Amino acid sequence: MELPVLNETPAASAGGCSSHSCGTSDDQLGHLSDEIRSKVENHPCYSEDAHHYFARMHVAVAPACNIQCHYCNRKYDCSNESRPGVVSELLTPDQAVKKTMAVAANIPQMTVLGIAGPGDPLANPERTFETFRRLSAEAPDIKLCVSTNGLALPESVEELSKHNIDHVTITINCVDPEIGAQIYPWIFWENKRIKGVKGAKILIEQQQKGLEMLAAKGILVKVNSVMIPGVNDKHLAEVSKIVKAKGAFLHNVMPLIAEAEHGTFYGVMGQRGPTQDELMELQDSCSGDMNMMRHCRQCRADAVGLLGEDRGDEFTMDKIESMEIDYQSAMEKRKVIHEAIAEEMHSKRAAKVEKAASHADEPKLNTRPVLMAIATSGQGVINMHFGHAKEFLIYEASPNGVRFMSHRKTDLYCGGDDTCGDGESVLQQTIRSLAGCEAVLCSKIGYEPWDLLEKAGIVPNGEHAMEPIEEAVMAVYKEMAAAGKLDEAAPQEERATA
Incomplete structure (x- = not known):
């Protein structure tokens, strides 16, 4: 069966995974029990492989929060920012x-419904659990998830376990109250505002207790951590070890978003976010102790669609009111499509294993690693024009294989306005965002970006359109090796801004 396209318009989306990638790729799923595998293999946040195909949505029913974070500023009725805590509509x-039923009927690849804000779901228990109760009964084929800061988690575990909730995300930025006091100015606990180290200590204790309780219930836990240079960056490897020991399934180390225009404390005070190299180095240092999630897009609290895209404007409440939805028919359609996707994913995994076995006796290359940028609209293939990409997926090729590393957002230079606020062209900004990459693979590319990429020391390549990402990346890597381009490190200054 030919799989339906999730979004017919060009949109950057999902990337691939490999036997060498970090996250829950197919080799990492292989050691799991059938019960756990069934919980993650079609979850786009818990499985790097699944985010090629499956979509998620968040519903913004939780406005209040019980802690204050220096990196957070909740914004309402805002459609111009893509980050946690931002929503356009608060929902009952x-x-x-x-809205969930409408999205599930119109985007049948949607498998996951999450409540992630814009405040903390467990600080709004009535609204959160009423939503979960209704969906458990009316849409049992949808996985339910919740994201929380963890302060109210222990008292909520029993209620969470009563519903169709197999996945909980806890944001844990530290296990040291002294560090916590630099991140959280206060918590609201037992009807009191508690500040500084004392408040951070209570929060950390609640987070750790809640994590242990969830693990004991068999609920999968993903831990999110915000990397804040100079605050907790040297501490997060310890966090990773501790949360793994307490039963967490996956660790997602995310970069601090701290642009001044967002109005957060860190943004106003000039706290910088990590560089791409700093983030990847920390993720690598944690990956020895924990499965790492690298494909997170730090979604809005009302995100809809594949990771990396937002179709929320298609499902505002005024538009939903006019939709006629036969959810029984939609469920039947969803089942057929999910089975077809599962069959395709299984076939691709089997082909990957077979191909790896056929090359097992080949001598390993004696070459350095290379980063490559990929333009894709999903399903694990190179299928996007360079000028249409809203983000590029970054893969590392090395003698050990291919692994997904990160994603880098950019603006459409084929979208009309050709300049950024600082006078730099959008195309120049796009190429600057690919610093450190030595090749970019896309379905097509124009003459102007081709020329500027070459001047920046990045080789443009449009010869692998519609090919699987990992196979194409390795093919280009072998071509570079055969041409003698990988014998020594490429000077960073050769990959400067165009």
């Missing part, structure tokens, strides 16, 4: 259920 539980 009734509206949230109606």
Whole structure:
């Protein structure tokens, strides 16, 4: 069966995974029990492989929060920012259920419904659990997830376990109260505002207790951590070890978003976010102790669609009110499509294993690693024009194989306005965002970007359109090796801004 396209318009989306990638790729799923595998293999956040194909949505039913973070500023009625805590519409539980049913009927690849804000879901228990209760009964084929800071988690575990909730995300930025006091100015605990180290200590204790309780219930836990240079960056490797020991399934180390225009404390005070190299180095240092998630897009609290895209404007409440939805028919359609996707994923995994076995006796290359940028709209293939990409997926090729590393957002230079606020062209900014990469693979590319990429020391390549990402990356890597381009490190200054 030919799989339906999730979004017919060009949109950057999902990347691939490999036997060498970090995250829950197919080799990492192989050691799991059938029960756990069934919980993650079609979850786009818990499985790097699944995010080629499956979509998620968040419903914004939880406005209040019980802690303050220096990196957070919740914004309402905002459609111009893509980051946690931002929403365009606050929903009642009734509206949230109606919206979920509409999205599930119109985007049958949607498998996951999450409540992630814009405040903390467990600080809004009535609204959160009413939404979950309704969806458990009315849409049992949808996985339910919740993301929380963990302060109210222990008292909520029993209620969470009563519903169709197999996945919980806890944001844990530290296990040291002294560091926590630099991140959280206060918490609201037992009807009191508690500041500084004392408040951070309570939060950390609640997070760790809640994690242990969830693990004991068999609920999969993903831990999110925000990397804040100079605050917790040297501490997060310890966090990773501790949360793994307490039963966490996956660790997602995310970069601090701290642009001043977002109005956060860190943004106003000039706290910088990590560089790409700093983030990847920390993720690598944690990966020895924990499965790492590298494909996170730090989604809005009302995100809809594949990771890396937002179709929320298609499902505002005024548009949903006019939709006629036969959810029974939609469920039947969803089942057929999910089975077809599962069959395709299984076939690709089997082909990958077979191909790896056929090359097992080949001598390993004696070459250095290379980063390559990929333009894709999903399903694990190179299928996007360079000028249409809103983000590029970054892969590392090395003698050990291919692994997904990160994603880098950019603006459409084929979208009209050709300049950024600082006078730099959008195309120049796009090429600057690919610093450190030595090749970019896309379906097509124009003459102007081709020339500027070459001047920046990045080789443009449009010869692998519609090929699987990892196979194409390795093919280009072998070509570079055969041409003698990988014998020594490429000077960084050769890959400067165009």
